[in-house]
Amino acid sequence: MKPDSTTRASLAPHHRLRASINLGNPILAGTDPVTGRLRGVSIDLAMEMGRRLGVDVELIAFDTAGKSVQAVAEENADVGFFAIDPARGASIAFTAAYVLIEGFYLVRETSPIKTNADVDRPEHRVVVGQGSAYDLFLSRELKHAQIVRAPSSPAVVRTFLEQQLEVAAGVKQQLEQQAAGEPGLHLLPERFMVIQQAMGTPKSRGDEAALFLRQFVEEMKASGFVADALARHGINGASVAPPKE
Structure with missing residues (x-):
């Protein structure tokens, strides 16, 4: 799965991928007590997506899901990691769940x-x-x-x-x-x-950007990337979501 120039420009219009990170959910993200750096499955996904797009990743951390969602809805971030909910779907294009x-x-x-x-x-x-x-x-x-x-x-x-x-x-x-x-x-x-944790991007970025994000999440589940990330960060009690039918 390789993005074309249009998709890359849509998802990273500032020539970097700005990822909204919710620190309010320890299943998804947290701060390393030794280094102070952000860590977690959502961080790993953001970094891998940046690698696929060929751009640097800027992690923008928030202490609540609401603020994290708002950043994406207002296009102050390009992608985010939060639960699927109809109230959030007006301005955000969601993938299927990954966790x-x-x-x-x-x-x-x-x-x-x-x-x-x-x-x-x-x-x-x-x-x-x-x-x-x-x-x-x-x-x-x-x-x-x-x-x-x-x-x-x-x-x-x-x-x-x-x-x-x-x-x-x-x-x-x-x-x-x-x-x-x-x-x-x-x-x-x-x-x-059951809380379905997914990725999302502003709907204004277009159908191709949303499709690329959906395909990215499905590949990350199918390849074992998400399962490996959960294990690496010692996350228990969360499961990899099934493939999107």
């Missing part, structure tokens, strides 16, 4: 909430990371419970504890990590959603 992540609820051991079906009640407040995939999803799905928005996904459990809320919602691994030092908390037994 699947599970969304779970966290509650206290003493909570009367025992299953996902117990969550959506008027007396329950559910904290989510503002602008996250599960914020968008639960804002549509929950009809009775109140949504409380933490400033970022990493702040969800802290907000849950400080405000004495009934439920925290988020990426399974992130909730587990944040709650590890807090006794008396547990995840409900079943996921409430």
Whole structure:
């Protein structure tokens, strides 16, 4: 798969690939504690795409998914890595998913909430990371419970504890990590959603650019690149998405 000059110009009009990186999801990206450099599966994909295009890569990091999406939607970045959601699709052309992540609820051991079906009640407040995939999803799905928005996904459990809320919602691994030092908390037994992590580019870049991006993601899945990246970065609990039919 080799890009032609038109595709290269569409995806990297500034002669470099500006990649929007969401540091709010540790499954996708983080900062190396020793070097301070960005690392993760989305970083690896961005660098490989830059290599395919024959351009340098500029990594633009954000602390929330919402800011990362906004950068691409407003064309302050050329590509981004975030969950597929209809609310984001107005201005962004998505690929199929490359990684699947599970969304779970966290509650206290003493909570009367025992299953996902117990969550959506008027007396329950559910904290989510503002602008996250599960914020968008639960804002549509929950009809009775109140949504409380933490400033970022990493702040969800802290907000849950400080405000004495009934439920925290988020990426399974992130909730587990944040709650590890807090006794008396547990995840409900079943996921409430599967988060489809994909790549995206502004729709204004045209059909050829979107097609190249879709084909790139499919090749990265099929070749084992995504699986290798997940293993290399020690990511557990996320799976490579199946091929796009």
